[in-house]
Amino acid sequence: MPSELESAMESLIKVFHKYASKEGRSGTLSRRELRELMEAELSTFLASQKDPAAVDKIMKDLDTNGDGQVDFEEFVSLVVGLSIACEQCYKMHMMTKAKK
Numbered sequence: 001m002p003s004e005l006e007s008a009m010e011s012l013i014k015v016f017h018k019y020a021s022k023e024g025r026s027g028t029l030s031r032r033e034l035r036e037l038m039e040a041e042l043s044t045f046l047a048s049q050k051d052p053a054a055v056d057k058i059m060k061d062l063d064t065n066g067d068g069q070v071d072f073e074e075f076v077s078l079v080v081g082l083s084i085a086c087e088q089c090y091k092m093h094m095m096t097k098a099k100k
Contacts, residue, residue, distance in 0.1 A: 015041055016075050028069035031059050045082060 002010065019037040020029050029037065035055045038046050046054065062074045 012079060016072055025069060028071050029075065030069060034059055034070055
């Protein structure tokens, strides 16, 4: 039976490939596929963005090799960045909770 972390890794891989296989090159996300993924899987984060061009800016930042696609390695950097931000919020929440 996989551990909690192994299951999380499997889920990350499955979600990426669910959207990466919809159009164009298999194994990469086009701008449209990235938008679909973020709208479905990161809807709370996307809704909190004030900039309507947020996905375009994220795409530009993620596409480190400049091929107009986001591969798995590039995608993972988004997940890592969001996870770090969430962990910081979690720590602040726990500190506030501990003070009560």
